[in-house]
Amino acid sequence: MEIDGKPYRTIWVEDPGKTVGVIDQTKLPHVFETLTLASLEDAAVAIEDMIVRGAPLIGATAAYGFCLGLNADSSDAGVSAIYDRLYRTRPTAVNLRWALDEMRALVDNRAPAERAALAWERAAEICDDDVEISKAIGRNGLALIEEIAATKPAGEAVNVLTHCNAGWLATVDWGTATAPIYMAYEKGIKVHVWVDETRPRNQGASLTAWELGRHGVPHTLIADNVGGHLMQHGLVDMCIVGTDRTTAQGDVCNKIGTYLKALAAQDNGVPFYVALPSTTIDWTVADGVREIPIEQRKGEELTKIAGRLETGEVVTVDIAPEGVPVRNDAFDVTPARLVTGLITERGVCAASERGLKGLFDR
């Protein structure tokens, strides 16, 4: 998308075959800074420290991390070490495993000397494909927004609630949950977004609000616990969220707090949609609550918060008693029964095995 009139993706090749550029998302919204990834470790740390985050972008970064690793060691042992290092960066988003499996399958039966060039080509394809997939998700989700817009009084906006950041910053471009929103906005449909701040890392406040603001999409930042209340008062027409891993039966793993939003949506008859690329479907898992590994992140994400002083300096402060015990589950699983539909690049389907197999011929 554009930042101050200049088109950006979230990841790009800087020095062909040697380095990759990314936006440092830990610095947003206060500072826009890019980083150069020049090694496997650079890419692995960028994922672990959430310099880049969001399932599709994690996959894209892992693909380029594979390339950077091969630049240093393209032997069979090197391929295994690269795979293992990147695989253990974050456990929940299945795009990571998908991308690593794609890259390893590509190079496994090729001569070591050929591997890096092949990998750089494939990583670029993965990124280009991700953009096209996001645009297709946008078109398919746009139809749902248009359906609701047709029922609204003239001049009233369609109010969409989203959780965390499933925006263009979570993908290579366009986003998943935000792609239909951007397309509706571009088409002149009045749309407004309730942006969950999304504790503890505040991806909504720091990323979704930033990217929607940069693009001019009307939005309102809300505390995570406000959404249900707004739904009770008829102020939410639909929810669209992203996902890090959706199971073969349609259970949706997403940022912590998504499940509670889905419960409130069901209780208030608000359609609850999940936007996802097929690369986020884990066909090997059925029961998401029992089978999806949920990332446990460090306690500091709850006990500390970063902010900008009036001087412009960005500082981090403690917001909890020193040494307080913390549990920080980064994701939860919304059972398929609470999901109205899955918005994929191939169309919208029921959150069910039948729905997904109908779209993906599995």
Ligand SMILES: CSC[C@H]1O[C@H](OP(=O)(O)O)[C@H](O)[C@@H]1O
């Ligand atoms: C389009 S995937 C977005 C998905 O990823 C986020 O998690 P994180 O910021 O920890 O990588 C969140 O669950 C979003 O819904």
